[in-house]
């Protein structure tokens with residue numbers, strides 16, 4: 001059977017079934033191996049002020065947020081990109 005993507009777009013290999021995870025943006029149920037994990041760091045202090053405080057030797061804690069995104073949300077936010085026509089797998093003509 002011809003497949004469009006390597007490992008059919010997943011990372012599970014020959015593992016069999018696996019748990020489903022909700023997308024943090026749209027709530028879609030997606031297999032765990034297909035999800036895109038994104039780590040977002042956010043600081044409570046503004047950038048220029050944080051730089052000044054760090055130079056003075058202060059420790060500023062950062063909020064680390066891990067998001068699980070489905071493929072379509074990852075493409076929407078620019079984390080994944082649609083491959084150009086040349087990069088796509090060549091079509092098989094019979």
Ligand SMILES: [Zn+2]
Nearest residue numbers: 023026070073
């Ligand atoms: Zn989504």
